[in-house]
Amino acid sequence: MDNSQNLTEYVHTIVQSFLRAGVKDVVISPGSRSTPLAYGFSLTKEFNIYMQIDERSAGFFALGMAKVKNSPVLLLCTSGTAAANYFPAIVEAHYARIPLIVLTADRPHELREVGAPQAIDQVQMYGNHVKWSVDYPLADGNKETTPFVERHTGRAVTLAMSAPMGPIHINIPFREPLLLDFDYKIKSSTYTSSIPGAIIAPQTTVDWVEETIRYTKRGFLIVGELSKSFSKEKFWIFAKSIQWPVLADALSQLRSGVPEDCQHLLIDQYDALLKSENFKEAVNPDVVIRFGAQPVSKPLSIFLKVSRPRVYMAVDEDPLFRDSLGVVTHHIHSSSQVFWKEMFDIQTNETLSIWTQANSLSKQHVEYYIEDQQDEGALVGTLIKHIPDGHDLISGSSMPIRDVDTFFSQTTKDIAIYANRGTNGIDGVVSTALGIQRARNRPATLLIGDISFLHDTNGLLVSRFHETDLTIVVMNNDGGGIFSYLPQASEEIYFEKLFGTPTGLTFEAIANMYQAEYFYVESKQDFQNALTTAKQKDLRIIEVKTNRHDNVIAHRHLWTGITEELDRIWNN
Structure with missing residues (x-):
């Protein structure tokens, strides 16, 4: 040969x-x-x-x-x-x-x-x-x-x-020459296939989980980003049977398509709620069960580190289970199917009504904020309201995913949410979004900041080789917006040079380079008009001009309003 x-x-x-x-x-x-x-x-x-x-x-x-x-x-x-x-x-x-x-x-x-x-x-x-x-x-x-x-x-x-x-x-x-013999006849194979198995918890673990849940009066469920094999239908059967609050991260895919008899269990405002000390005291848990990754919310992380539940179960197929907070007490090394049994009578959860009432109050504040304000948070809320049924939302890291977590409330629409949260990086987001859209084969919107967009403008090259249906919303606050919320912002002499990093760039030229439809908007009304205008090209870029300083003031005003009302109600 x-x-x-x-x-x-x-x-x-x-x-x-x-x-x-x-x-x-x-x-x-x-x-x-x-x-x-x-x-x-x-x-x-x-x-x-x-x-x-x-x-x-x-x-x-x-x-x-x-x-x-x-x-x-x-x-x-x-x-x-x-x-x-x-x-x-x-x-x-x-x-x-x-x-x-x-x-x-x-x-x-x-x-x-x-x-x-x-x-x-x-x-x-x-x-x-x-x-x-x-x-x-x-x-x-x-x-x-x-x-x-x-x-x-x-x-x-x-x-x-x-x-x-x-x-x-x-x-x-490969050693040269590198060309194949196109007339070569492929020989028969000796390929050996692998048959996957499942990680199933022993009966003693199942019994212990059931007993722990049955005798817990102050517990809640946390659901972060999940594997695709996770059964939403079976999860809601389980949640309904135990009647525990469900703190669902935006990336869990649980905020859409919630069964009607489980909608009262879904808590989508926990990030804002857990800024109130009085509220945290009122819902301090004995038992927490987490499925998937740790959610985006920093207030939730702080709450768990301080409260340190007596039992904190992390359900994970990986023996190197994720516990960035150091608070997990029991790692259930199993697929989530150990819980998919309607094996519990409906319990009296002492904190469910508190969570439900507070969640409703927070939503009222958020809805008024979206209507009244003009900052990035209100604009993200506006974007979410205008995403059609059957579309996907892909979020960048830093402020975009935090705003999605705050403003994406429970919906009957079929909207899936994706983000790169393995390492929370701002690079490669445009390319990831294009890959998600291609694989899902349905329209998608990417929400991204200006610095992250600049990191991956080369990702748009894919649109020259393959069909796409993507709208990119670039929140252009001329720099690293999330740093304005951090202690670094107090050092005004060095902040802009080291953290704010304004570039002074706008993106019409990039849109023209890739023959994308382009909108430049400076008001919420113009943004709404852009979102509701029929899409003319496969790739659309909506550049939204915002102000970092105004964003911080408006966000903090929202959080303060929610916290003050919660503190009044649950004043110990």
């Missing part, structure tokens, strides 16, 4: 192994050394091929797709620094538990560490931020090579999908 046939068999073995394992989506950045695999995937018509020139943006685009598909998406790039540009997305995938599989083409072993161009040390280059890393052999024609790459490719998919899901790195060296 000649070298061309060796290479062709090798590449087709990898490609077909991914296909048999159920992988369908491949994001490719162009490059020479990755030519064999680029051809291999493109020749196999069952794959969906997506192109993105910028590897950093490609990583986040693939991450967005994998986030909503709950299945592996492949990333393919050439050798050298191209592979290094995947690193931010891989870090996010690691902490957000997203199944990315990264394929980095590499120089052959004889060209490593000898000064060859586009050659860096790619072996295990992502360190502990991937679940597994493997350096494949060359396509040498050895009879053991094909079975090796076949089984390890299947293993990569299984590991990416096993709990907790996460990224995998496969480094694949």
Whole structure:
């Protein structure tokens, strides 16, 4: 067998192994050394091929797709620094538990560490931020090579999908020439499939959980960002049976489509409520159960650290369970199905009525605020009201996700909310949004700040290669808005230079570059008009001019008003 046939068999073995394992989506950045695999995937018509020139943006685009598909998406790039540009997305995938599989083409072993161009040390280059890393052999024609790459490719998919899901790195060296034999006939496979199992809690754990819940009068449930396998329907059956308040993060997807007989249980204003000392005293819990990640809310985190519930259960499939606050007392190493039994009689929860009343009062303040104010918070509230049924909302980090958490209240609309909260970074958000929209295949709106938008304008390149249906709302307060809420803002001499970082930029030129529909608005009425204007192009950018100083004053006025009313009612 000649070298061309060796290479062709090798590449087709990898490609077909991914296909048999159920992988369908491949994001490719162009490059020479990755030519064999680029051809291999493109020749196999069952794959969906997506192109993105910028590897950093490609990583986040693939991450967005994998986030909503709950299945592996492949990333393919050439050798050298191209592979290094995947690193931010891989870090996010690691902490957000997203199944990315990264394929980095590499120089052959004889060209490593000898000064060859586009050659860096790619072996295990992502360190502990991937679940597994493997350096494949060359396509040498050895009879053991094909079975090796076949089984390890299947293993990569299984590991990416096993709990907790996460990224995998496969480094694949190629020796020139890099072209395939397009007439080569693919041989039969010896592929071995993996059958996934489930993590099920023992009966003793189930009995203990049931007993703890049955005798608890002051408890509540926390639901953060969840895996796609989490059953909303079964969760609400469980919540209804125990009648505990449900503190649902905006990313939990539980604020939309709540069953009518459970709507009184959903607490969506807890971030504002937990700024009141008197209210916190009134609802101090004995038992807390958390599903998913810790929510965005800082007041909730502070409340849990101070109150330290007698029992705090974290339900997590990962033995390295998430406990950033150091307050978890019991880690339930299991899927959430241990709770999906209607095994409890309706309880008398001493704090449910308090939570419900306070939640209603806070909503009244928020609704008046949205109508009365002109700041970013009111604008985000306006945006949320105008998002149509059957659309998605993707949020940037920093202030956007905090405003979404505050102003996205319970709704009957089918609106899913997404954000990168694995590491809470502001990079790659545009690309993630484009990946989410593509995978969901329905209209989406991205809410993002001006600095975060500037971090990833290259992400818009995807719109030149693939269809999209995305509206980008850029809150342009000319700098890092969230720093205005932090103690750094009191040091006026250094604040603007080190933290505010105003750029003085507007984004019409960027919109024109990508032939996007563009609106520049400076008032809430103009914003409403832009949101309700029929979309003319696949990509729309709405730039909203705001003021950082005014935002802080208005937000604090809202929180103060809610806190003062709660303190009056629950005055000890």
